[in-house]
Amino acid sequence: xxxxxxxxxxxxxxxxxxxxxxxxxxxxxxxxxxxxxxxxxxxxxxxxxxxxxxxxxxxxxxxxxxxxxxxxxxxxxxxxxxxxxxxxxxxxxxxxxxxxxxxxxxxxxxxxxxxxxxxxxxxxxxxxxxxxxxxxxxxxxxxxxxxxxxxxxxxxxxxxxxxxxxxxxxxxxxxxxxxxxxxxxxxxxxxxxxxxxxxxxxxxxxxxxxxxxxxxxxxxxxxxxxxxxxxxxxxxxxxxxxxxxxxxxxxxxxxxxxxxxxxxxxxxxxxxxxxxxxxxxxxxxxxxxxxxxxxxxxxxxxxxxxxxxxxxxxxxxxxxxxxxxxxxxxxxxxxxxxxx
Amino acid sequence: xxxxxxxxxxxxxxxxxxxxxxxxxxxxxxxxxxxxxxxxxxxxxxxxxxxxxxxxxxxxxxxxxxxxxxxxxxxxxxxxxxxxxxxxxxxxxxxxxxxxxxxxxxxxxxxxxxxxxxxxxxxxxxxxxxxxxxxxxxxxxxxxxxxxxxxxxxxxxxxxxxxxxxxxxxxxxxxxxxxxxxxxxxxxxxxxxxxxxxxxxxxxxxxxxxxxxxxxxxxxxxxxxxxxxxxxxxxxxxxxxxxxxxxxxxxxxxxxxxxxxxxxxxxxxxxxxxxxxxxxxxxxxxxxxxxxxxxxxxxxxxxx
Numbered sequence: 001x002x003x004x005x006x007x008x009x010x011x012x013x014x015x016x017x018x019x020x021x022x023x024x025x026x027x028x029x030x031x032x033x034x035x036x037x038x039x040x041x042x043x044x045x046x047x048x049x050x051x052x053x054x055x056x057x058x059x060x061x062x063x064x065x066x067x068x069x070x071x072x073x074x075x076x077x078x079x080x081x082x083x084x085x086x087x088x089x090x091x092x093x094x095x096x097x098x099x100x101x102x103x104x105x106x107x108x109x110x111x112x113x114x115x116x117x118x119x120x121x122x123x124x125x126x127x128x129x130x131x132x133x134x135x136x137x138x139x140x141x142x143x144x145x146x147x148x149x150x151x152x153x154x155x156x157x158x159x160x161x162x163x164x165x166x167x168x169x170x171x172x173x174x175x176x177x178x179x180x181x182x183x184x185x186x187x188x189x190x191x192x193x194x195x196x197x198x199x200x201x202x203x204x205x206x207x208x209x210x211x212x213x214x215x216x217x218x219x220x221x222x223x224x225x226x227x228x229x230x231x232x233x234x235x236x237x238x239x240x241x242x243x244x245x246x247x248x249x250x251x252x253x254x255x256x257x258x259x260x261x262x263x264x265x266x267x268x269x270x271x272x273x274x275x276x277x278x279x280x281x282x283x284x285x286x287x288x289x290x291x292x293x294x295x296x297x298x299x300x301x302x303x304x305x306x307x308x309x310x311x312x313x314x315x316x317x318x319x320x321x322x323x324x325x326x327x328x329x330x331x332x333x334x335x336x337x338x339x340x
Numbered sequence: 341x342x343x344x345x346x347x348x349x350x351x352x353x354x355x356x357x358x359x360x361x362x363x364x365x366x367x368x369x370x371x372x373x374x375x376x377x378x379x380x381x382x383x384x385x386x387x388x389x390x391x392x393x394x395x396x397x398x399x400x401x402x403x404x405x406x407x408x409x410x411x412x413x414x415x416x417x418x419x420x421x422x423x424x425x426x427x428x429x430x431x432x433x434x435x436x437x438x439x440x441x442x443x444x445x446x447x448x449x450x451x452x453x454x455x456x457x458x459x460x461x462x463x464x465x466x467x468x469x470x471x472x473x474x475x476x477x478x479x480x481x482x483x484x485x486x487x488x489x490x491x492x493x494x495x496x497x498x499x500x501x502x503x504x505x506x507x508x509x510x511x512x513x514x515x516x517x518x519x520x521x522x523x524x525x526x527x528x529x530x531x532x533x534x535x536x537x538x539x540x541x542x543x544x545x546x547x548x549x550x551x552x553x554x555x556x557x558x559x560x561x562x563x564x565x566x567x568x569x570x571x572x573x574x575x576x577x578x579x580x581x582x583x584x585x586x587x588x589x590x591x592x593x594x595x596x597x598x599x600x601x602x603x604x605x606x607x608x609x610x611x612x613x614x615x616x617x618x619x620x621x622x623x624x625x626x627x628x629x630x631x632x633x634x635x636x637x638x639x640x641x642x643x644x
Binding site for chain 2: 130136145153156158175214215217219258330
């Protein structure tokens, strides 16, 4: 994942401690080491595009985002891209559960427009093994069929194991779908939703769907057993996805990620750094990212989440913020609300 | 309707079946393929599938489990399918017995609620033992139904583990009918059912509970049936209905439509394809594919 190193004018931790100890500045200012450690060091950019519906020219909005974030044709040319949407379950009048097929189509077109050699779509739904049925009922099957785009069921097929880079769950290795060995860029194409266990489900939680069900079960038992926040961090740290796009045109509030209610937010959020993207999404939802366990742990490790460390491109959070419903009877949501 | 040539195209020359055309042999695909092929060759004196049985045998571990991949011994869920694949083959009876013994001693992660301090947000009873997908995790609907069917077909249907599995499944039934992966309520909201898990559960419960206890689930499946066009959902729905003596008039047409959908999706995975073939052949649930006449010989194994 891409992050911008701290600016050269910023003191390194070693330099700061040396100066502080010599001058007694810590005592004089009351700035303790722990507080210092909370200061932003990593930096990243995220893009917010306004998109009122799925029927508008979404590809142009994505193209604007790419431009603002420095994703150029020379970077994408010849690359093999895997888009990983959020497909969980499908039900009549519950289209807000899943990444919308028209956004997936726009992302395919946008990456091909930048010169990608190949764009495929892959997902390993967490609840149902019948992925084809989900594709059909979500409307994605028709889009992929019409556009001649390959779909890969990430729950099935072989896998390859690599050392867990996150050390949060205690799992020594993580097994990813074999197809990833043929891919240059992995894009988390997530949905803007509350989550009754994790607080939010955005580009990082969406990565649960890359873990093959044949090795992790349905629902992804092993990951739930080892801890949701811990698993999110380990997967992100090990897989190192390259980009995130979050579908916030219609999100889900309340009892997400399945049983919540639709909320029109009218945004697309993009970025190279997943914690930064999720932090921006959280703020758009009126949720304090520092109160989301996995994001707070990811801060300054996998990416920045402090608002001063995220360079905001496109629209402003303050202009488009819409406070998502946080239900009182779900303790996960206690204290998550971002103060204005 | 049942084209075994398509199936044989997934056969690997060294033994076993791949789940996808051109792939490596895989335990689940091989087990399902053997179930279908042995049914088609039932009554013949020599079983022509020695190398495929041997492949499954090579995947079995010391304690009897048959995991989906050698480097994931905890992914034990194909074990019931291997039991079915070895059913009726005296040569592989020792392997089958070890797999059965493994199932009977495999519990997963369970706990008992403390009624004084129960702040759980899920509604089901977590103390009821079924079977997990992955060792040391909780029991869920699919692996439990597969284990119950395998044990029943091999003569262990009266074992206490199977009876408790049935209790667990009834406990996980959604009030409005059907089953999903195995949760009923979370934070007070009733979750939604899936056709495939509802079908397999009805198949596993046939003959174990009165019809009145599952009638809403049958109604749910019948409502879904006309729209189903994928092999997992349609296959298990038809098997579940037939286990309860419901034989939809449109069965052949639905299977044909589902097979034709491969023009849209590409070739189905071997396991899903075989499931659809099983649904086409079966007259009374999955059990009707198997010769259960010698199952009673097994029956004492797990009760000792």
